[in-house]
Amino acid sequence: MIDPIEFIHNASSISKKSMNRLKLKSNPFSEKPIRGNTKFFVGRNSELSEIADILGAAQYGSVANAAIVGTKGIGKSSILNILYYAAKRHGHWIVQLEASQVTARQFLIQLMHSIIGDNLFSVDGTLSTNYMEHSKKIIEIYRRLNTYSDKTPVHYPREKIERDLKYLLHNVKEEGKLCVILVDEADQFAKRSCLGLLQFFHSFLYEDDILAFFAGPPTMMEDLTKISPAIRDRIPKVINMPPLDKAEAHDLILRRLEDVHTSGASEYDPFTPESIEKIIEECDGIPRRIIMTCSEAISIGLKNSSTTVDESMVESALKKLGISVGHQILNHLTPAQSKIVRAMADLGGSSTVTELSGVLNNSPGTIGTHLSDIYEMGYVYKERDGYNVYYTLSKELKDVLITEKDN
Structure with missing residues (x-):
């Protein structure tokens, strides 16, 4: 029989030792909005x-x-x-x-x-x-x-x-x-x-x-x-409010790490240069996305008893969070917008207004209006190919919708 109190105590002690192995006193990446203390605020x-x-x-x-x-x-x-x-x-x-x-x-x-x-x-x-x-x-x-x-x-x-x-x-x-x-x-x-x-x-x-x-x-x-x-x-x-540029994104990560580093840590420890670049590239300058990815990558490093957070851990964090962010986006959409993005997933993740109009049996004007709103929110992208304009699902929506479809 495992004593649950003893188990939690031992697991917590192991986590603390693992955090020190990563040259951190604690995980500095919190999603809470900045309040009176502005030391983590960058740009703007x-x-x-x-x-x-x-x-x-x-x-x-x-x-x-x-x-x-x-x-x-x-x-x-x-x-x-x-x-x-x-x-x-x-x-x-x-x-x-x-x-x-x-x-x-x-x-x-x-x-x-x-x-x-x-x-x-x-x-x-x-x-x-x-x-x-x-x-x-x-x-x-x-x-x-x-x-x-x-x-x-x-x-x-x-x-x-x-x-x-x-x-x-x-x-x-x-x-x-x-x-x-x-x-x-x-x-x-x-x-x-x-x-x-x-x-x-x-x-x-x-x-x-x-x-x-x-x-x-x-x-x-x-x-x-x-x-x-x-x-x-x-x-x-x-x-x-535009996305952060690359220098601001680096600053956001660096300020938080500096606040909890143990002695002897270098500026981006425990992240490798490649993992930092991966985070900056994939998170599109969205502060919450950067913070969530860093936090999840550190959690993966703790579970692996690692001394560094490498690019593979960041990729695992991005994959895990991409699904949860995708669900958040779906919850934010109206029923009509949700039907459209699900239809786009059925069509492989990219389609024209005309194709969606045929699938959903709705007028191109109505579909186009909804797609414009979804595009403004940053949840789909568009690209012209000759006379056609193709709308493509964001990575987060692809992760959740096409994974659901495959399953």
């Missing part, structure tokens, strides 16, 4: 400059809300976190939300709860002395927020929510300070059910002291505009 100088200009102009009354767009894993959440701490340093009210609550009332309640909890209360949970003159009203609003539930919506009608929100912004917030609202995964608002919320944004985002940043995929603004055309005027700035 032009994007940071745009954000600084927007924030600076807003402090002097020239407010221009912005969209931060890019493919999955490109670093949008890390940019929002950096913006969060930068705005905090300026003394602005700052609210960071995910677009998970997508009705107007739910979003407003989430927004108000964050405004009060993150900006008006001290670390110990008591009201900041800066707002004591409004204490009675603030506590009353906060109690109402904490007792609200979907089962008792009459306790907090939307009209009263908006009135209380205006009170906080116009009466409580210090003059000359902004309320900066950061919304991640804002593409979730691109639904008919969110039309009321988008219409609320039409007036709300015109307030002089409110600055909003919405983060989402490359097609987010087009998708939001389809639901509510006027939203384009409310979010006039679009900051595109």
